[in-house]
Amino acid sequence: MIPTKEDIVKVVLFKTSRSGGKGGQNVNKVSSKVELILNIHSAPFLNEDEKELLNERLAHRLDQEGNLHIVSQEDRSQLMNKERTIIKLIALLKSALHIQKNRKPTKIPKSVIRKRLADKQITAAKKENRRRPQFD
Incomplete structure (x- = not known):
């Protein structure tokens, strides 16, 4: 389950420092x-x-120590950068906790196989008709 912003703020630690840029x-x-x-x-x-899993x-x-660090310094405002780090954390947790479904292989329908073989026979007959007749 993905946590809300309020749950995250209660648990995480924020460090601030001077940003470049x-x-x-x-x-x-x-x-x-x-x-x-x-x-x-x-x-x-x-x-x-x-x-x-994480x-x-x-x-x-x-x-x-098993700490996850996420840094943001895109904005001039400390508050906006705090919001961005929380959004980045939620996105990271979503992608890391996502479990992909197993693909179920499907069979090729018999009608499709029959049509492909019929098309092959038509093409072979066309090419046979283009050949020069052979006299025995």
């Missing part, structure tokens, strides 16, 4: 870069199976 003097004064840190093992909105699928994004 556009903003003029504002960049030097305001800490607008936001880093969201979620410890997957202590998240109450995930059950044990989901935690196991550990497996997001192993390359976790640190040694």
